[in-house]
Amino acid sequence: MATVTPTRMVLNQMKGRLTTAQRGHKLLKDKRDELMRQFLDVVRRNKELRLKVEAGLTEAFAALSVAGSVMSPEMLEQSLLYPRQSVELGVEFNNVMSVNVPVYDFKTKSAESGDIFPYGLAQTSGELDDAMGAISGVFEDMLELAQVEKTMQLLASEIEKTRRRVNALEYVMIPEYQANIKYITAKLQENENSTKVRLIKVKEMVLEKAHDFKYAD
Amino acid sequence: MHKIGVMGRRETVIGFKALGLDVFPTSDITEARHTLRRIAKPEENYAIIYVEENLAKELWSDISRYKDAPTPAIILIPGRDGSLGLGQSALQEAVERAVGSNIL
Numbered sequence: 001m002a003t004v005t006p007t008r009m010v011l012n013q014m015k016g017r018l019t020t021a022q023r024g025h026k027l028l029k030d031k032r033d034e035l036m037r038q039f040l041d042v043v044r045r046n047k048e049l050r051l052k053v054e055a056g057l058t059e060a061f062a063a064l065s066v067a068g069s070v071m072s073p074e075m076l077e078q079s080l081l082y083p084r085q086s087v088e089l090g091v092e093f094n095n096v097m098s099v100n101v102p103v104y105d106f107k108t109k110s111a112e113s114g115d116i117f118p119y120g121l122a123q124t125s126g127e128l129d130d131a132m133g134a135i136s137g138v139f140e141d142m143l144e145l146a147q148v149e150k151t152m153q154l155l156a157s158e159i160e161k162t163r164r165r166v167n168a169l170e171y172v173m174i175p176e177y178q179a180n181i182k183y184i185t186a187k188l189q190e191n192e193n194s195t196k197v198r199l200i201k202v203k204e205m206v207l208e209k210a211h212d213f214k215y216a217d
Numbered sequence: 218m219h220k221i222g223v224m225g226r227r228e229t230v231i232g233f234k235a236l237g238l239d240v241f242p243t244s245d246i247t248e249a250r251h252t253l254r255r256i257a258k259p260e261e262n263y264a265i266i267y268v269e270e271n272l273a274k275e276l277w278s279d280i281s282r283y284k285d286a287p288t289p290a291i292i293l294i295p296g297r298d299g300s301l302g303l304g305q306s307a308l309q310e311a312v313e314r315a316v317g318s319n320i321l
Binding site for chain 2: 036039043046047050053054057058060061064065068076077079080081083085086087088089090091093100101102104131132135136139142143145146147149150152153154155156157159160163
């Protein structure tokens with residue numbers, strides 16, 4: 001424990017700090033609980049999406065493999081090389097319990113939404129169309145997965161920080177202040193007692209000297 | 218406006234090219250690491266980077282660096298050979314970090 005000077009001023013200071021620490025502890029604890037609640041929701045959603053995306057992508061890759069086996073690989077690559085649509089992603093930040101989590105807003109630039117095939121239909125196989133359909137279908141989920149997963153990571157790190165602060169307050173700062181307050185109070189009481197005793201003693205001596213007075217035993 | 222990048226082996230990322238995403242085909246770890254570091258910089262303006270799992274398991278330390286930054290979001294996707302379970306383990310890692318133990 002750091003040494004504290006046992007004076008009334010320090011005592012008042014310590015009392016003030018203790019109140020602040022206790023209030024902060026309560027607030028942070030509430031923050032942690034709320035973050036945790038939101039975090040668990042996000043985790044659940046993330047788990048769902050992850051399974052969905054993994055299943056969807058496996059399917060899409062399988063379809064792409066089929067397309068690759070029907071067409072020559074050069075042809076396949078050529079067909080996909082020049083995308084007709086381009087993607088614009090707007091990112092905004094949403095404040096969840098003072099954590100800035102991203103919200104993605106996704107726009108494609110192509111005129112029609114069905115316009116996902118960047119190639120002519122004449123020289124490509126139907127399997128490639130299926131594969132492209134599968135990929136663009138799963139892509140929406142992939143975007144949401146990105147949003148949810150980032151949110152999860154950011155919340156996790158915030159929860160970790162908040163938890164540490166709560167614990168530091170609860171197990172280090174608050175007990176330390178309480179111990180200091182106890183120590184100062186005891187010390188002040190002790191000083192007061194000794195002053196009182198000294199005064200009584202002095203009074204006794206003065207009286208004895210002046211009048212030969214003696215208290216009856 | 219922000220961009221979306223996809224990193225992985227050629228045959229994995231080619232499908233995303235057609236969607237209009239920026240793809241970075243590579244199977245070389247050193248090259249992948251350089252690419253990731255380059256495109257993860259804020260001035261490159263990538264908000265999401267999808268990384269194939271086989272690459273991600275070698276780039277783990279690099280990916281972890283961006284976990285606490287609001288952008289970019291680095292998201293693992295399974296490769297051609299199916300899921301390696303790394304995406305799931307990232308989820309568990311986050312839970313363990315927040316809760317202190319794995320409750321899933």
